[in-house]
Amino acid sequence: MKILLSGGGTGGHIYPALALIKRLKQLDPATEILYVGTEKGLESKIVRNANIPFKSIEIQGFKRSISISNLKTIQLFITSIKKSKKIIKEFRPDVVIGTGGYVCAPVIYAASKLKIPTIIHEQNSVAGVTNKFLARYVTKIAVCFEEAQAEFSKYSEKVNYTGNPRAQEVVGIKPSSILKDYHLVADQPTVLIFGGSRGARSLNQAFLEALPELKNKNYQVLFATGDIHYEAIKEQVETQLQNIQSISVVPYIENMPEVFANVELVVSRSGATTLAELTALGLPSILIPSPYVTNDHQTRNAESLTKRGAAKMITEKELNGKQLTEAIDELMLHEDARKNMADAAGKLGLPKAADYLIQIIKDITR
Structure with missing residues (x-):
């Protein structure tokens, strides 16, 4: 053919x-x-x-x-x-x-x-x-x-x-030790935060505001800034992260589906490909739709999951360090809530x- x-x-x-x-x-x-x-x-x-x-x-x-x-x-x-x-x-x-x-x-x-x-x-x-x-x-x-x-x-x-x-391409990916590549512990509860391949300025700012709280949590954080923001973010967090092993800041994640398969929660934009991967793997998520896309379709994408209990949404206007930390804690510190959201996400996966x-x-x- x-x-x-x-x-x-x-x-x-x-x-x-x-x-x-x-x-x-x-x-x-x-x-x-x-x-x-x-x-x-x-x-x-x-x-x-x-x-x-x-x-x-x-x-x-x-x-x-x-x-x-x-x-x-x-x-x-x-x-x-x-x-x-x-x-x-x-x-x-x-x-x-x-x-x-x-x-x-x-x-x-x-x-x-x-x-x-x-x-x-x-x-x-x-x-x-x-x-x-x-x-x-x-x-x-x-x-x-x-x-x-x-x-x-x-x-x-x-x-x-x-x-x-x-x-279908990501659904067969199995857990691995890939988090070690990002200087994290492979079998510890982990939240992944990223704003797309280029990063998202608003999410980066919220992460910086949340950092004093996040570095004291009993879960790990892997944060991708986007290439163009990395050097500026790195300068601002280096002094705060001295001797802190539970937070890793990187510019970009090349093998995102494999990382997805090894974390408990994802915080991200709500592009179609990301949501397809999250639902295929049955991953709970906190979605922050980009308001800069045609017809505000990322908000509609996110709403498709949130109304079925498969994700939580924070609008860009609402986003700040306190909101981000509270939303992450709501899921990372309560396993039942995380499991319920994961089950709902998995039911949407095709x-x-x-x-x-x-x-x-x-x-x-x-």
């Missing part, structure tokens, strides 16, 4: 595609894959580093305000449809799948006009503009949150609740998400 995938702009659009590719190759090593993205997006580096065949088109997103750059966007869209058709005709895929980002628009649209089966995958509880545009043209729509089904109510017959393929998507692929390519 030949499968063409497209998705870009953020890791949240790319990593589900890579997880799906990995599972497809596990089931049938002869599967041929082609990935279409942009040279400017993260996908150009991430996908190529994964040794997946990659081709690029040039496209950009629309400005929400009136802007002359939107004229260029329209021109690029038309040009990229023509290039996408050329790529598709040369590769001759059995199915074309879009995992989000504006690069998907010309690729999926071109495939639909060439009568090739198509799927869009929406990771968030609020559908993105590109997927809303493509919904009328595609064969199937896959969603990761039950709430997202309402976003495609006009096309309900196309919608399938599959979950995020990333969940550990066979990639297989569900693969079944849809089989159904529409028969």
Whole structure:
């Protein structure tokens, strides 16, 4: 089988595609894959580093305000449809799948006009503009949150609740001694705090405020500042952490799913990929949604878990050191509360998400 995938702009659009590719190759090593993205997006580096065949088109997103750059966007869209058709005709895929980002628009649209089966995958509880545009043209729509089904109510017959393929990729990870790599004790109760790959200034500030309390707790803390904030944070905490072995401050965590499998609680933003991993592993969490994302979708993502008892949410406006410490203590010092939240999170996990998507692929390519 030949499968063409497209998705870009953020890791949240790319990593589900890579997880799906990995599972497809596990089931049938002869599967041929082609990935279409942009040279400017993260996908150009991430996908190529994964040794997946990659081709690029040039496209950009629309400005929400009136802007002359939107004229260029329209021109690029038309040009990229023509290039996408050329790529598709040369590769001759059995199915074309879009995992989000504006690069998907010309690729999926071109495939639909060439009568090739198509799927869009929406990771968030609020559908993105590109997927809303493509919904009328595609064969199937896959969603990761039950709430997202309402976003495609006009096309309900196309919608399938599959979950995020990333969940299936992490669900088999077993506990290990990885915390030793961060100068912590491997078998001690641990809370992980991070604000995404770039870090989050508000969460970093709350951690600094909470540090005098956190360093005296009977649980460990692993805190990732984000690369750009690390040196400044390190300077501020070094004197406070002399002879303190229970707190580790690092710039970035490369192997996040393995760390997830070895901690008792996660404090983080509420991006779709993170939530897929947390629910797949049945991990309790304190979610601090980023208010700087389109349609405030991280808040909606977090609410999907909190209303089911699978997480606690603190808004960025509410966040400070005292709130952070109290929320962590509420779970780290009360095992029953933590277990109840973990059970609720596990019930939301879809550990066979990639297989569900693969079944849809089989159904529409028969």
